[in-house]
Amino acid sequence: xxxxxxxxxxxxxxxxxxxxxxxxxxxxxxxxxxxxxxxxxxxxxxxxxxxxxxxxxxxxxxxxxxxxxxxxxxxxxxxxxxxxxxxxxxxxxxxxxxxxxxxxxxxxxxxxxxxxxxxxxxxxxxxxxxxxxxxxxxxxxxxxxxxxxxxxxxxxxxxxxxxxxxxxxxxxxxxxxxxxxxxxxxxxxxxxxxxxxxxxxxxxxxxxxxxxxxxxxxxxxxxxxxxxxxxxxxxxxxxxxxxxxxxxxxxxxxxxxxxxxxxxxxxxxxxxxxxxxxxxxxxxxxxxxxxxxxxxxxxxxxxxxxxxxxxxxxxxxxxxxxxxxxxxxxxxxxxxxxxxxxxxxxxxxxxxxxxxxxxxxxxxxxxxxxxxx
Amino acid sequence: xxxxxxxxxxxxxxxxxxxxxxxxxxxxxxxxxxxxxxxxxxxxxxxxxxxxxxxxxxxxxxxxxxxxxxxxxxxxxxxxxxxxxxxxxxxxxxxxxxxxxxxxxxxxxxxxxxxxxxxxxxxxxxxxxxxxxxxxxxxxxxxxxxxxxxxxxxxxxxxxxxxxxxxxxxxxxxxxxxxxxxxxxxxxxxxxxxxxxxxxxxxxxxxxxxxxxxxxxxxxxxxxxxxxxxxxxxxxxxxxxxxxxxxxxxxxxxxxxxxxxxxxxxxxxxxxxxxxxxxxxxxxxxxxxxxxxxxxxxxxxxxxxxxxxx
Numbered sequence: 001x002x003x004x005x006x007x008x009x010x011x012x013x014x015x016x017x018x019x020x021x022x023x024x025x026x027x028x029x030x031x032x033x034x035x036x037x038x039x040x041x042x043x044x045x046x047x048x049x050x051x052x053x054x055x056x057x058x059x060x061x062x063x064x065x066x067x068x069x070x071x072x073x074x075x076x077x078x079x080x081x082x083x084x085x086x087x088x089x090x091x092x093x094x095x096x097x098x099x100x101x102x103x104x105x106x107x108x109x110x111x112x113x114x115x116x117x118x119x120x121x122x123x124x125x126x127x128x129x130x131x132x133x134x135x136x137x138x139x140x141x142x143x144x145x146x147x148x149x150x151x152x153x154x155x156x157x158x159x160x161x162x163x164x165x166x167x168x169x170x171x172x173x174x175x176x177x178x179x180x181x182x183x184x185x186x187x188x189x190x191x192x193x194x195x196x197x198x199x200x201x202x203x204x205x206x207x208x209x210x211x212x213x214x215x216x217x218x219x220x221x222x223x224x225x226x227x228x229x230x231x232x233x234x235x236x237x238x239x240x241x242x243x244x245x246x247x248x249x250x251x252x253x254x255x256x257x258x259x260x261x262x263x264x265x266x267x268x269x270x271x272x273x274x275x276x277x278x279x280x281x282x283x284x285x286x287x288x289x290x291x292x293x294x295x296x297x298x299x300x301x302x303x304x305x306x307x308x309x310x311x312x313x314x315x316x317x318x319x320x321x322x323x324x325x326x327x328x329x330x331x332x333x334x335x336x337x338x339x340x341x342x343x344x345x346x347x348x349x350x351x352x353x354x355x356x357x358x359x360x361x362x363x364x365x366x367x368x369x370x371x372x373x
Numbered sequence: 374x375x376x377x378x379x380x381x382x383x384x385x386x387x388x389x390x391x392x393x394x395x396x397x398x399x400x401x402x403x404x405x406x407x408x409x410x411x412x413x414x415x416x417x418x419x420x421x422x423x424x425x426x427x428x429x430x431x432x433x434x435x436x437x438x439x440x441x442x443x444x445x446x447x448x449x450x451x452x453x454x455x456x457x458x459x460x461x462x463x464x465x466x467x468x469x470x471x472x473x474x475x476x477x478x479x480x481x482x483x484x485x486x487x488x489x490x491x492x493x494x495x496x497x498x499x500x501x502x503x504x505x506x507x508x509x510x511x512x513x514x515x516x517x518x519x520x521x522x523x524x525x526x527x528x529x530x531x532x533x534x535x536x537x538x539x540x541x542x543x544x545x546x547x548x549x550x551x552x553x554x555x556x557x558x559x560x561x562x563x564x565x566x567x568x569x570x571x572x573x574x575x576x577x578x579x580x581x582x583x584x585x586x587x588x589x590x591x592x593x594x595x596x597x598x599x600x601x602x603x604x605x606x607x608x609x610x611x612x613x614x615x616x617x618x619x620x621x622x623x624x625x626x627x628x629x630x631x632x633x634x635x636x637x638x639x640x641x642x643x644x645x646x647x648x649x650x651x652x653x654x655x656x657x658x659x660x661x662x663x664x665x666x667x668x669x670x671x672x673x674x675x676x677x678x679x680x681x682x683x
Binding site for chain 1: 572574575577578579580581582583584585588593596597680681
């Protein structure tokens, strides 16, 4: 059992608080991704699990043991660094074997484990090379090998793919996922790339910088689809999904059935009808994803009254196209099919509709999702 | 014009291109004349030392000038080439004079200075580079300030401490102590600068692998810092090997002289054994040259290449 538990964990560097009130339960064998913009404390949280950063407050446990004051080497944790951090003066074999040698395993056993790891990662023919004679992808594989060879109970990854080129990143993403499933080891993976987070994680923890959310970094924990379909606050709504969700402040009708922004009118989705009463006559933040924005002539969506948007940017991606519309003073982004349709021209004015059943409502002050029935 | 002179440059090996790079046209003739003159200035004294050493005689003059010396006689007198070549000076210095003892003294003192100096400098520099403690900045500054005083300034205080108080006159240990202390500030700065360039992630990675500080220091950091360690070793060795003033003050028994102190007695006071002096000087310089050639292979850059992504 290697579950990891953060309980009210905080971290300060001198007077600067980086992590506050972190409560998080990472389950045994789970692939957990920490994602967030830079400065959100995700790497710091990871380094606290590793034991490379001291914990300023709260308790952190691995398995059933509180590890606040346990030395890194006694935590049974392996870590892969963004910069690979290989030992440049040792061969690949020595790099992978280093941790085992420190633990004074018999040489025969070390050889067996190193060869096994090398085979798993396709490194067998490079075992006698020095890191400088390897490509970036191979070096990252050696770093992986060094982590897996010890068969630890927790893997930690600190943005391991951000130094690789795009193509290699996709390959290594799949390889790490495969490796984790095969070894069934609790894994914490830090990234700022939400695509990596969505594709790799069993669950994702979205963290925000304390200066934006002083009460605590953790914005939401959930499966990739939970975060995508039901973001609990505006931060997660904006952070997850590319292009990001459109957020428009709209006024709630006195009877709580419709949302208005100039002549743009949306019905309040059934799920929100119960809780919206308190907001009657006030503004709410309405979020809708780009794929739920469309041309009034093409979609029979339940918009009561469409809004006129002027095409400002057209980004063609092949199977789809991303259109930036200027609506009043703000921008609305729509994602449409890229094939078999006539793409809108720049400057063209289009009546836009939104799939109202898929909108998300948030309190503009607290930024929290409104209650749903 | 340009094309004609540029042609050989482009055909030349890359090495030559580097040397002549940036130069367009014009002749190198005058540059070479200038360089040869300066080279001559540098080499002339060394040639004299060699000449005296291999002349087999003790006199400073190679040829005796007759009363009515001609131009050719005078020219001969200033050309550093012995009348006959002989190894007698070398043999005598090593057998009839106690020079071998002095060399051994020097070797012991310089060797111990190197070991003590490099060890203390490495450990101190690692602490300055990696740990944060009160007095860290002031410590580095103090090392720097200590380099700004001439060594002779410290002669009397050092004599009082080492000889009068500690009673370490005529002892290897006294000299080693002084030399190591003299060499350490420079070595610490040198090594700290190098340790700073070793990425911290490599050490963190070793921590995760279960390595203790000692293992990280000996098996990760020191092997990666070989070029800097080689330079500091050479520097420490030369500090002990070449030093004259302190050694001559502390070592008053002839059997305890170091080589530079002993050399002086060939030409001081009542004797003028220039042949011995020259032969001894050459012998003294050989170990430094050998050490340099040996350490040269460690003076390579890029040892940390491949460890982390730049």
